[in-house]
Amino acid sequence: MNPRRFASLVAACLTLSGAAAAQDTLYFSAIPDEDETRxxxxxDAVAEYLSEELDVPVQFVPVKSYPAAVTAFRNNQxxxxxxxxxxxVQARLLVPGARAIAQGDEDTQFVSYFIANTDTGLTASEDFPEDARGMSFTFxxxxxxxxxxxPEYAIRENTGEAPExxxxxVGFSGDHSQTxxxxxxxxxxxxxxxFAVYDQAVADGAPEVETAKVIWQTPPYPDYNWTIxxxxxxxxxxxxxxxxxxALVGMDDPELLAAFPRNAFISADNQDYVAIEQxxxxxxxxE
Known part of the structure; x- marks a missing residue:
């Protein structure tokens, strides 16, 4: 083959390879902690934002369960x-080199609410709701x-007993909105x-908050995070x-942040979640 022609072919292949790499789609998912529509x-809005910031196609991939999100991450889907x-923590243990890179400003001091139907007669208190003994409870x-x-850790710490x-x-609803x-x-x-799901329901004027009231909240702990x-x-x-x-830490669009809802994203690393692993x-x- 003519040397010049060969060089041209090599250059063309490299160009095509670079173009393909540039168009390689970054896929991301999220634990399904709320309704699928929400x-x-x-x-979808976050995917659009990241596409612009990273200059690569970004696509959101919905999953049906928490384990499915971890599995998709492990399998490089x-x-x-x-x-x-x-x-x-589960995902990072399964994928060598995976790391937490960002969290919501609120996620350093996250809390869970214990809520009760108003017919129970339980009311808000700073003390763990001992009067809930014997009632039905859903995670x-x-x-x-x-x-x-x-919540289970708090139940065991405050009562010395397993939730059951x-x-x-005791049951499992599947997600916070359903709870x-x-x-x-x-x-x-x-x-x-x-707390974020409940507070958002209050802000939205959801009718559920009229008959499901906060009776106690856990001490703060680290929670949600972006892991790569x-x-x-x-x-x-x-x-x-x-x-x-x-790109995540620089996300400052109020509408994007309100959708989480978070005030801002800050840097995170794996060490922030050692207590959760323990x-x-x-x-x-x-395992």
Whole structure:
């Protein structure tokens, strides 16, 4: 082959390869802690924002459960995910080099609310609601930090008993919004959910808050986080993970932030979630 023609072909191949790499889509997901419609509203807008900031196509991939989000991350079906504290720990343990890169400003001091149907007669108190003994109680998802892990830890710390021993009946609603609905309807007398979902329901004037009232809140703990796989720099170029982190921390559009809802995102790292890992191991929720 003519040397010039060969050189031209090589150059063309390199150009096409670079173009393909530039168009490589970054997929991200999120734990389904709320209704699917609301999740799509939140994360489709985030995908558009990240696409512009990173100059690569970004697409949100919905999942049906907390374990499904972790599995998608482990299998490289998504490279970035908005996890809860526990699911983030689970994902990072499964993917070498994965790291937490951002969290909401509120996530350093997150709390769970215990709520009760008004027919129970339980009212707000700074003390753990001992009068809830024997009542029915629902967590959220089984691996939710704010809907299960930390509420269960609080129950055990304050009563010296497992939830199944303290309450008359214990279940799992699947997500925070569903917990609110079920307690408000009286299907469950008491439940635990993250404060942000309840506060948003109050701000939205949701009818559920009229019959499901906050009776207690847990001490603060670290929770939600953006976690990224450790091999993204190999795929999108050196420094890509840091670029994603900068884009998230730089997100200042009030509408985007309100969708989470968060006031701002700040930098995070794996060390921020050591306490969550310790509690997860205590309760046998981590292998």
């Amino acid at each position: 999740l799509a509203e939140r994360f 998504v490279q970035l995910a908005w996890f809860g504290g526990l699911s983030g 959220g998802a089984k691996t939710s930090t704010s809907g299960r892990l930390m 021993d303290f309450f008359g009946r 609110l609905r079920l307690v408000a309807s009286g299907a469950w007398q008491v439940g635990a959910l993250n 796989r450790g091999d993204v720099d190999e795929r999108w170029g050196e420094g890509f993970a840091d670029k994603v982190q900068a 509690v997860g191991r205590q309760l046998d929720l981590l």
